[in-house]
Amino acid sequence: MKYCEKCKVKIRTNHEKCPLCQGVIQGEKEGTEEIFPEIKEKNYPGVLFFQCFTFVCIAVGVVSAMINYIFTPSLQWCFYAIAGVICIWVCTAVGLLKRRNLLKNAIWQEIVIAFISFGWDAFTGWHKWSFDYVLPCIGIVTVLFMIVISMIQKLKPQEYMIYFMIAGGLGLLPIVFLWIGIVKVEYPSILCSGFCFLFLIGLLLFRYHIVMTELHKKFHI
Amino acid sequence: MAKWRRLENAAKIFPATSGKRDSRVFRFSCELKETVKGEVLQEALDRAIKEMPLFQSVLRRGIFWFYLENSDIRPIVVEENRLPCSSIYIRDKRTLLFEVSYFKKRINFEVFHALTDGTGAMLFLKCLVSHYLTLCYPNVLKDKRLVSYYDATEEEKEDDGFQKYYQMIKGKKKLEKIHAYQLTGVKNGEEKFQIIEGVLSVKSLLEKAREQNVTMTVYLTAVFLCAIHKEMSKRQERKPVVLMIPVNLRKYFPSESCRNFFGWIDVGYRFHGEDSFEDVLKEVKEFFKKELTKEGLSMRMNDLISLEENPFLRVTPLGIKNIFMAAANRISERRETAVFSNMGAVNLPEEFAPYIRLFDVFISTPKIELCMCSYHDNLVLSFSSCLKSTNIERNFFRHLTGLGIEVEISTKLYE
Ligand SMILES: [Zn+2]
Numbered sequence: 314m315k316y317c318e319k320c321k322v323k324i325r326t327n328h329e330k331c332p333l334c335q336g337v338i339q340g341e342k343e344g345t346e347e348i349f350p351e352i353k354e355k356n357y358p359g360v361l362f363f364q365c366f367t368f369v370c371i372a373v374g375v376v377s378a379m380i381n382y383i384f385t386p387s388l389q390w391c392f393y394a395i396a397g398v399i400c401i402w403v404c405t406a407v408g409l410l411k412r413r414n415l416l417k418n419a420i421w422q423e424i425v426i427a428f429i430s431f432g433w434d435a436f437t438g439w440h441k442w443s444f445d446y447v448l449p450c451i452g453i454v455t456v457l458f459m460i461v462i463s464m465i466q467k468l469k470p471q472e473y474m475i476y477f478m479i480a481g482g483l484g485l486l487p488i489v490f491l492w493i494g495i496v497k498v499e500y501p502s503i504l505c506s507g508f509c510f511l512f513l514i515g516l517l518l519f520r521y522h523i524v525m526t527e528l529h530k531k532f533h534i
Numbered sequence: 535m536a537k538w539r540r541l542e543n544a545a546k547i548f549p550a551t552s553g554k555r556d557s558r559v560f561r562f563s564c565e566l567k568e569t570v571k572g573e574v575l576q577e578a579l580d581r582a583i584k585e586m587p588l589f590q591s592v593l594r595r596g597i598f599w600f601y602l603e604n605s606d607i608r609p610i611v612v613e614e615n616r617l618p619c620s621s622i623y624i625r626d627k628r629t630l631l632f633e634v635s636y637f638k639k640r641i642n643f644e645v646f647h648a649l650t651d652g653t654g655a656m657l658f659l660k661c662l663v664s665h666y667l668t669l670c671y672p673n674v675l676k677d678k679r680l681v682s683y684y685d686a687t688e689e690e691k692e693d694d695g696f697q698k699y700y701q702m703i704k705g706k707k708k709l710e711k712i713h714a715y716q717l718t719g720v721k722n723g724e725e726k727f728q729i730i731e732g733v734l735s736v737k738s739l740l741e742k743a744r745e746q747n748v749t750m751t752v753y754l755t756a757v758f759l760c761a762i763h764k765e766m767s768k769r770q771e772r773k774p775v776v777l778m779i780p781v782n783l784r785k786y787f788p789s790e791s792c793r794n795f796f797g798w799i800d801v802g803y804r805f806h807g808e809d810s811f812e813d814v815l816k817e818v819k820e821f822f823k824k825e826l827t828k829e830g831l832s833m834r835m836n837d838l839i840s841l842e843e844n845p846f847l848r849v850t851p852l853g854i855k856n857i858f859m860a861a862a863n864r865i866s867e868r869r870e871t872a873v874f875s876n877m878g879a880v881n882l883p884e885e886f887a888p889y890i891r892l893f894d895v896f897i898s899t900p901k902i903e904l905c906m907c908s909y910h911d912n913l914v915l916s917f918s919s920c921l922k923s924t925n926i927e928r929n930f931f932r933h934l935t936g937l938g939i940e941v942e943i944s945t946k947l948y949e
Contacts, residue, residue, distance in 0.1 A: 320931060321932070321935035322931055322935055322942070322943045323941065323942040323943065324943050324944075325942050326944045326946075332730060332943060332947060333730070333924050333927055334924075336927050348565075348637070348640060348944045348946075349614070349618060352615065353618055354615065368599040374606045375537060413625070413627040414626040414627075459934050471603060472628070477572060525636065530601060531596045532596065532597050532598065533540060533598065533599060
């Protein structure tokens with residue numbers, strides 16, 4: 314064991330200098346004993362991936378702007394390229410942020426993709442294709458994706474139920490938009506909302522108890 | 535269907551404010567006299583978790599509040615591989631809120647504060663260590679049977695003490711606003727808490743405290759205050775040094791809960807240049823007598839609950855609420871300079887004594903925190919700190935060695 318004359322303390326762990334006063338210490342290394350292991354700094358490969366990915370996204374935006382202004386200065390196409398890259402970046406970022414819970418991830422992606430498609434639709438002439446096709450499609454796809462994931466991961470009711478309900482609920486939006494009159498092509502919206510309605514009814518009918526406890530849990534004030 | 539429960543009052547702040555700055559994780563260790571065997575520890579853990587299944591919970595987000603849900607995840611013993619008190623709770627990940635690890639002679643139990651407080655954690659570690667020792671040395675217990683010294687029904691263990699005693703408390707007195715002196719300096723970095731712990735004899739310290747006619751806690755509080763004061767400039771003396779001292783409310787309001795049930799008192803001292811240690815000691819003693827009463831503690835408890843009962847806050851979505859709670863936490867942190875947490879003496883059946891050297895405890899902190907815990911004659915005083923400087927620790931331990939008390943220092947420092 315080592316000893317510091319100034320602090321008058323015995324030092325159990327191995328140090329070159331006194332851990333309290335940084336002064337010179339006496340004693341041999343013999344008899345010293347660590348109480349914590351040496352722990353190496355962890356490297357998270359995900360961080361580097363995300364840095365690279367972000368850099369590539371920015372680079373694509375900048376390069377397309379450069380090409381645009383050098384070769385086709387009369388056409389302003391680079392804004393579309395940049396907007397596209399931003400959309401891809403946002404989707405990936407959300408996906409990475411919520412990577413630990415795939416069902417939650419799916420809900421987020423559904424919302425993000427919906428808003429992105431509204432945006433693109435609005436800036437490309439507002440033909441309402443986002444409401445006609447995109448919204449019903451992602452509504453059905455999300456529900457199916459969730460069912461598959463919860464089967465593969467063998468999730469328990471308390472892990473999937475709330476997301477099933479949210480996804481089912483979001484799937485009812487197309488019929489609302491149809492009713493308001495935004496939707497022009499009717500059959501995708503009818504298909505999606507009908508499917509989701511049945512899905513929700515099924516949950517209520519066959520899993521009533523679980524649905525209710527889950528709602529109570531999630532909404533307790 | 536998995537059982538679930540609300541977070542108790544004091545616990546609500548922890549998930550909202552845990553992060554890289556303060557992981558809200560604390561560790562209890564038990565140092566044995568022989569090297570720990572991993573497989574046996576796993577067996578002991580399996581038994582302990584069966585006895586206290588409350589710890590097998592995961593933290594989940596509701597729309598308005600977090601809640602705890604029972605799980606069937608089996609806790610796995612690991613050889614220590616994380617920095618002390620680094621984050622255990624990971625967002626969106628269904629993992630247990632505690633970890634049992636071992637290193638050489640030490641069994642470590644690290645736990646996220648939302649799950650339990652020091653008393654609950656100590657109960658679990660005691661249970662774990664008892665099982666471990668009975669597995670290692672089958673003949674150690676005289677009556678061959680591990681007596682569960684924790685006599686409470688499942689329901690009692692799950693009690694929310696705050697809710698239970700809320701009705702009793704009447705009268706509203708606002709806490710006065712204090713801006714305590716704040717420590718500054720170079721930090722160790724995210725999730726790096728520097729640990730300096732000293733082992734000394736209970737008897738020798740108790741002797742010194744008795745000479746002054748005070749308890750050990752009062753004595754050490756005064757030593758800590760003076761250790762901080764030594765690092766202050768004249769200008770900084772305008773602000774008081776305030777120590778937050780957590781109090782186990784079970785001692786004042788009977789409860790068998792092994793969830794969070796603690797309060798705290800703030801002990802402050804305004805230094806004016808040349809205050810002697812005796813001056814500080816005298817005032818601290820008075821302060822403890824005045825503050826450490828059922829009334830004083832219930833006033834703070836009341837404050838905490840009334841915040842939770844606020845109808846506007848209750849219906850605020852969790853994400854927004856977390857921002858508010860984090861901000862409120864930052865403001866209330868200004869009230870204190872440091873924290874001094876006394877876990878008291880650990881008692882276990884005497885048969886185990888030959889195998890155990892000591893128990894120690896420390897916690898993550900955005901400041902500097904002193905935790906103390908004793909087993910037989912071994913008193914462990916552990917400082918955890920986010921600052922690189924070791925001056926306060928040096929002042930503190932030099933004060934003790936100056937009295938002729940022998941101290942043995944062990945540390946975890948960062949480059
Ligand atoms: Zn020294």
